[in-house]
Amino acid sequence: MPERIKHAPLDIKKVKPPKAEIHLIKNQCKGCGYCIEFCPKKVLEESEEINARGVHPPKIVDEDKCILCSFCSVVCPDFAIFVLEKKQEETKK
Amino acid sequence: MVQEAVTHPFSKYLREEMMPHIWCAGCGNGIVLNCFVHALDELKADLDKLVVVSGIGCIGRTAGYTNTASFHTTHGRSIAFATGVKLANPELDVVIVSGDGDLFAIGGNHFIHAARRNIGIKVICANNFNYGMTGGQLGPTTPLEALTTTSPYGNSEHPFNLVHLAAAAGASYVARWTTLHVRRLTQSIKRLMQKEGFCFIEVISPCPEIFGRRNKMRSGLEMMEWFRKASVVENFSDPAKADITPDRIVVGEFVDIEKMSYEKLFHEKIAQINEKAMEKMS
Numbered sequence: 001m002p003e004r005i006k007h008a009p010l011d012i013k014k015v016k017p018p019k020a021e022i023h024l025i026k027n028q029c030k031g032c033g034y035c036i037e038f039c040p041k042k043v044l045e046e047s048e049e050i051n052a053r054g055v056h057p058p059k060i061v062d063e064d065k066c067i068l069c070s071f072c073s074v075v076c077p078d079f080a081i082f083v084l085e086k087k088q089e090e091t092k093k
Numbered sequence: 094m095v096q097e098a099v100t101h102p103f104s105k106y107l108r109e110e111m112m113p114h115i116w117c118a119g120c121g122n123g124i125v126l127n128c129f130v131h132a133l134d135e136l137k138a139d140l141d142k143l144v145v146v147s148g149i150g151c152i153g154r155t156a157g158y159t160n161t162a163s164f165h166t167t168h169g170r171s172i173a174f175a176t177g178v179k180l181a182n183p184e185l186d187v188v189i190v191s192g193d194g195d196l197f198a199i200g201g202n203h204f205i206h207a208a209r210r211n212i213g214i215k216v217i218c219a220n221n222f223n224y225g226m227t228g229g230q231l232g233p234t235t236p237l238e239a240l241t242t243t244s245p246y247g248n249s250e251h252p253f254n255l256v257h258l259a260a261a262a263g264a265s266y267v268a269r270w271t272t273l274h275v276r277r278l279t280q281s282i283k284r285l286m287q288k289e290g291f292c293f294i295e296v297i298s299p300c301p302e303i304f305g306r307r308n309k310m311r312s313g314l315e316m317m318e319w320f321r322k323a324s325v326v327e328n329f330s331d332p333a334k335a336d337i338t339p340d341r342i343v344v345g346e347f348v349d350i351e352k353m354s355y356e357k358l359f360h361e362k363i364a365q366i367n368e369k370a371m372e373k374m375s
Binding site: 023025028030031032033034037038055071073074075076077078079080082084 | 099101104117124126279
């Protein structure tokens with residue numbers, strides 16, 4: 001493990017890492033699988049359900065692992081997924 | 094948490110009544126449109142001063158999907174129409190989003206001469222290596238030995254190197270990306286929108302249904318995997334050596350120069366002529 005991440009950052013109590021809020025518009029998904037394949041943290045996974053277009057849309061495995069890179073929202077050809085930052089009030093609770 | 098019935102933040106740039114689009118699952122055209130819309134959002138572009146022109150082909154539908162002034166033109170003549178739009182009103186930003194068959198097969202001569210004149214129109218070309226909409230015929234960008242409906246024993250024609258053509262014809266900005274390089278493509282489209290003169294981006298786009306399934310890449314993911322393995326980022330390298338082969342796709346920015354654009358020179362010339370005429374009259 002590199003030296004710089006051996007110890008926790010000094011301001012870890014003050015600064016909260018941003019939490020992601022993943023929105024899926026399931027009926028627009030065409031099931032190409034790009035968001036599942038190219039997510040760097042493997043947050044998404046193919047689901048069992050069938051949507052209006054007859055394909056399996058992705059489902060969220062672990063939203064806390066998301067680092068808000070938004071690669072899924074840019075690589076989606078069908079405008080079916082986008083990621084927003086959770087509001088700060090919600091994370092304080 | 095998952096919330097249903099939410100609208101996409103970029104839906105204001107799209108015509109909602111036209112969505113969802115007609116493109117196949119895994120098609121790269123949606124990614125090109127998505128990157129274009131992302132670039133517009135990051136630039137905070139004035140939609141009243143933006144004209145999207147497109148020709149015929151699958152990606153020609155883009156003009157109908159963007160919520161700007163748009164123009165869906167006849168086959169191969171998108172640059173000719175865009176030249177008219179730009180010369181009539183040089184304040185407009187004119188962006189052409191079209192395919193390789195439209196821009197380089199039937200419209201090849203328009204492209205060469207628009208690049209030579211350095212007229213300030215921006216061209217985004219989605220290259221899917223064949224004529225996708227009409228059933229996958231051999232096109233000018235089909236790689237050697239690729240199988241298509243009209244070359245069932247393998248293609249024996251040498252393909253076009255689009256970035257080399259654009260650079261040689263005198264374009265002031267030339268880049269090539271694949272649909273996997275979405276961030277760099279978005280940055281490149283932002284650069285394209287801010288530059289003066291003729292700008293060209295080639296986007297290598299997966300066509301799994303028509304091209305891929307005849308060439309042992311049945312899904313969009315397999316085509317993207319090919320791009321990931323084969324693509325090499327080499328900024329400002331020699332475009333003449335940037336051929337597309339199954340093992341190597343050179344991507345990056347190739348040309349970025351400053352050059353006086355045609356519409357400025359043209360309108361200056363008109364002003365000079367008018368001044369002379371006024372002197373003669375008085």
